[in-house]
Amino acid sequence: MKVSTIVSLLLSVSAVNAYSSLTQQQAQTATNQLWDRIRGPGECLFSKILQNAPSQNLAALWLRATFHDAGEYVAATGAGGLDGSLTLASELSNAANAGIAPSLATVFVPADAPITKADVIALGGIITVATCGGPKIAFQTGRQDATAPNNINLLPSDPFQSVDAAAAAFARMGLSKLDMLVLTTGSHTLGGAHAAISPLLTSKTFAPFDKTPGVFDNDIFKQTLAGNCLVPLDCKMAADATLRPYVQQYANDQNAFFAQYSISFAKLLALTGSKLSAPVGVNITVHTNLVQEGTFPTPVPSPPAPAAPPKSTAKSTAPPPAAPKTSSRK
Template structure:
């Protein structure tokens, strides 16, 4: 069962953990905000946890299933036309013989709750691939985001074992890989998993106890598939199977006289080559798509911010997430008013009311991040002057001068206080989900809707969108200059964007579903 609480992305930004060439988080950026959480905080995505320790499933591993899914999704790419690639078209391609196997659909079901309005299934499949590799002891692969989900099936271009070598070379060339890279990529991919007899009886012609013949004798991501092939001890059915026609790995591996396979006999070289090629595989996208720079753990990230009317003021909740370095920091939040001069020249301020520790994902630990410190704030904002921007002062308490976290000099900006999601008046219970929106100083011309992203099903794992219409809520009388509008929303909601027109002015507000205890 999923338990969700809501947080609002209110024109936020943060300082990025300084890594050369890393994506810089500029406000507002729901894409990077979501991907950072899903990559580096284990509570936000199954891709960060399910594949750990090469967890078993169906007499294979979850990691093997995820890596196969990623390649089969990418294999629709045509480098000449710039079409296809990592675009989640695989969700429309399960009826093809190349995509047979329970692991394909099971993998997509693993990812059902990860997409939202800004992050598509294609990005989640790509994250699954890198987590599959590291979860089985393989190398760290950089992740870039921004893939766009396809709305229909791509061409049936996944290579099949019964095809000849020329066909395989042509397929990989179309995908953008040379013959040498083809050999390496197949070896990398086949370091995990194997062939299931129930799915491929023409390949796996002999009975095996588990119903599956693995490509290598070891479970994890390593070059055993290479060394056993070179030693002649392999049981890889695509090399030594009784059906000569489907010995595709043998034809591919030996196509250059084993030169490439000999080079992969070095574990270090194997990891280096595989990291590069699997990275290129998941970054193979249609030419119309531009991916972000690699996304590294973001330091000093504003998170889970809410602004809503409560008890004669505006309640403003915010959390500053900081990569934990063992420093006992004190953090103060400052803000400026929207109108008037309620705050002193230095700004109004409030200290954090609690500091908690949040765990880092396994991928984050491989990048040197062991945990995050969450500094949480609860400020009462004057209703008349409101709030326009905020920033933080961080004191390391080690004798050094405090420093400012202010979105690289431009502060964190809150654009408006007219249309606000109200978490305290909203209801998220077993009796139903009802979202409440406060509208400030409304006229008779008001329209409030929300675009809601709904997760897929276990048979059709594709997100969809619906429009929620808000009505004036008589159970929540006007208060603090706001009138309140309510709409039921689906329990399968992944995110919502509120759209409102008030006195002829249009407003929008992204309301993601976040696991945020205490909101």
């Protein structure tokens, strides 16, 4: 599967100190150097990562990595956030991050990256969202990499928790209840659950969150309104009196969902104590065969048993019944 991603403003390659404040030109140069290393996020449904990796959903993994690295942020103190601590062995091996290490670690932590690991994770999330059909979000560099793990217990990763408990965790990060909805349910527009990683959610090798797990769209909100939730928290938020009007709006208006996701995801990427650079101009082209390759195949009904041959010897000229049509996109 090939992805066409064009990075604007091509500049000559020069050495960049990843731990210093980057100028606009240095940040763009770093992006250009890095892009070829992470074009994989465009593999929006299944990807060839490692043969025995528990998850082959590279795009969804990039979103998960972004959230799991930033999700331990404490707004009151500025501790944690998107700081690359996820790449530290002690944090990456935690049960809350199950599946990320064997599936993604070697991709998002190249030893010679010209920007920090935290910036690599942020850029991977941005490229994934846009390449898979979602909104384009500005990329900024300058995040410092942590040298010690953060408090993994702060990560709001329990799929069975209450809306109030999840909202409290997001408030601790400085994010609103609406941010919580679009960053959790909204991000479930890509990927699904795996028995090897989430045995309490599914016994299947892969169970998609919605009908288009390789397309960044609003189908996940349609599914939650219908009560089709692989993650119980998604249905709890859809039933919440404050959030339900937004779920209904996003199910009917994809542009409204994209607009809010752009805002909320940018806030997530800014959860850092570091001073970020000016936005880097990055143009990302949507995956060529996004809808065809990103829609999860549904079983085709078996054809009816052939009718008994007519007593007449005359040949029938009636055409066979047309196969039922299915739509690959809402």
